[in-house]
Amino acid sequence: MSLDRDALAARIARDIPYGAYVNLGIGAPTLVANHLEPALDVILHTENGMLGMGPAATGDDIDQDLINAGKQPVTELPGAAYFSQADSFAMMRGGHLDVCVLGAYQVSVHGDLANWHTGDPGAIPAVGGAMDLAIGAKAVWVMMDLLAKDGTAKLVQACSYPLTGVGCVSRVYTDRAVIEVGSGGARVLDTFGTTLDDLRELTGLDLT
Amino acid sequence: MSLDRDALAARIARDIPYGAYVNLGIGAPTLVANHLEPALDVILHTENGMLGMGPAATGDDIDQDLINAGKQPVTELPGAAYFSQADSFAMMRGGHLDVCVLGAYQVSVHGDLANWHTGDPGAIPAVGGAMDLAIGAKAVWVMMDLLAKDGTAKLVQACSYPLTGVGCVSRVYTDRAVIEVGSGGARVLDTFGTTLDDLRELTGLDLT
């Protein structure tokens, strides 16, 4: 009864307010775009320098000069605008985006985010725009499985992985529940085929 | 035998290197533009947001959206570019202009500049771009009379008027002499119908 990724993406899409400016992170959050109703009038930002990004480009529409932050070819919608990365990140840092949806390794009940580095000493560190995105929207939402492949919870009391941002996440969308996080701690907003008690047991957290 | 303003402007124009990017301050420095040979290939910057400024506009060429820093109508040369004032002052502050020519109330032998405020308690303070221009070119030259109307020297040991910038002027063009200033003190480069002794007497400075 838990939600699969596509159903979760659809749920996130439904929660995005009308007319929002949205940045969708690389990976699963990109799926959210497939569920944005045209009537919702969302405008997509890609941090490599564009507002008004359209769907993925295919065939003859592929243009190596028109890519998204994941370096995949995309298209341009009428009313788009291009700008430099200084301007693009100023737009994010300045709080002009309404919603940013990101993946994560871990999120803490206080909204700390860990999504850039496993902390493995053999790993090559690479941050990209992760830290900028983490603080770069009015609402930062995380889309992730509640549990890692090894069964440990990804929603935690305190992140053990290196942080991407402090207290920056406001809401976590998982396959089992939607959970509000922040200075007031974690609060379950909605569950998918699970109970509050189950969630407490799975995470070891004092969820309300 | 001293130079009049127009002759002094011509002298300054001759000292500008080939191909320079130049900002001419409001007032007398504007006269320099009249003496820039086309072969010198100088490009004029106006800090309200333009490179490639042409001569003053007259008649039907007057466009209220195309003005210089003195708010006078000007024209656009082929290859011009417009930009915001943030970008324009970034261009100055970042040291991209070759020469800036400014007027002054006083310049000190160490290159301190006073040109924005008389210090009169009744005056309304207004700085405009003066402090940005003062530090905003590889070479900041001042064009001024050596003596004020009351006969006191405007080249001084230390400015008595409020400063615009510290140690920013490299050369002073006056009606009587061209004088290098800076951390090494004042050194006369050229005289116009006057002698070093005369200049020492007029200024009370230990000129070399």
Added chain:
Amino acid sequence: MRNKVVSDLAAALEGVADGSTILIGGFGLAGQPLALIDALLEQGATDLTVVSNNAGNAEWGIARLLQAGRVRKVVCSFPRQSDSYVFDELYLAGKVELEVVPQGNLAERIRAGGAGIGGFYTPTGFGTLLADGKETREIDGRMYVLESPIRGDVALIGAFRGDRLGNLVYRKTSRNFNPMMATAAALTIASVAEVVEAGALDPEAVVTPGIFVDRVVAVGQEEAA
């Protein structure tokens, strides 16, 4: 369908509160949104702080706001102009506060406000009266002054063309402070000479992307003098 174009100036200025900080674009009259300022006068908000390069010309634009006693404080680089008699008189009578900021610092502070920068070190103004009491710092052998961001409750923007998404382009040197101000206010209101279809502006040439703009109103080509 997203449509930021409002029908008239009254709708454009709706909700501006007393005590607001208003960023007003323009350098002299170029790019100064005169119709929006007149509409703000009509709207009635008072006790305003106005951030703009100048403090009004003759009895146009900002000068009218001043004349009507709506302005508590002016933050600008160059209040004193040949035709700034309205401001001059109020200032000398102690009826309006003034904060003078070097022009490039003013532009950069507004940019910082829109860009989420907490403060920056600038060489401009170091060692002068206008840096009095400000924190200074030596960086790589040069002296700098710490300057803070400026944000507004409202920005009034004078643009050339705009679309229903809020994308804007400007004309020649009327661009000036407008693009930064558009990024640095909670409510950004742009007047344009002409509203065009979405997609009619070249995406490579849009200066202010629509994300920064809340309302667009067509006022035709303004003639100031």
Added chain:
Amino acid sequence: MRNKVVSDLAAALEGVADGSTILIGGFGLAGQPLALIDALLEQGATDLTVVSNNAGNAEWGIARLLQAGRVRKVVCSFPRQSDSYVFDELYLAGKVELEVVPQGNLAERIRAGGAGIGGFYTPTGFGTLLADGKETREIDGRMYVLESPIRGDVALIGAFRGDRLGNLVYRKTSRNFNPMMATAAALTIASVAEVVEAGALDPEAVVTPGIFVDRVVAVGQEEAA
């Protein structure tokens, strides 16, 4: 007559010294000036510090410089890509230094370098490993990190069209880091698909004014893969 257009790539790269810091535009392959990088390889400068968003793709561009052992240090936001095996191997063997900078901080630091800003406070990275040892400061209740400007000895810029005055425009998302980098180097070298007449670029749409550009070379439309 001012003419920044040089006849070939060798002339474009003339004089680049060993030990230089090279700013290289591009985000992945978009806007990465591949022909200029190949010409830099040919020119022979070594012991380079490369500042760029990525650390090379497959055996193109920056990856070739790395492969040839010309690069001492990479400053970038995202070295690890699906096809960054050249960098990965050198890094893991301890043969190249790496400074990782959050992408927006990298863009802003380069802008600051070109704009004469001595440093700035950014919220990005606060409380993370990438701010370790950096000065922090609370401003209006929010925590910021002090970041410093980045400048280069040389910038290699991938543009779309340019004129003999050095004015440049870009194409779509290949703009990315190029405009800031053009402002932040002692010697800025731009490759363009096409050189156009002075006056042919719309003055309202010029992204990089010629003042920032020293040399322009036509390389045609580059096809990377």
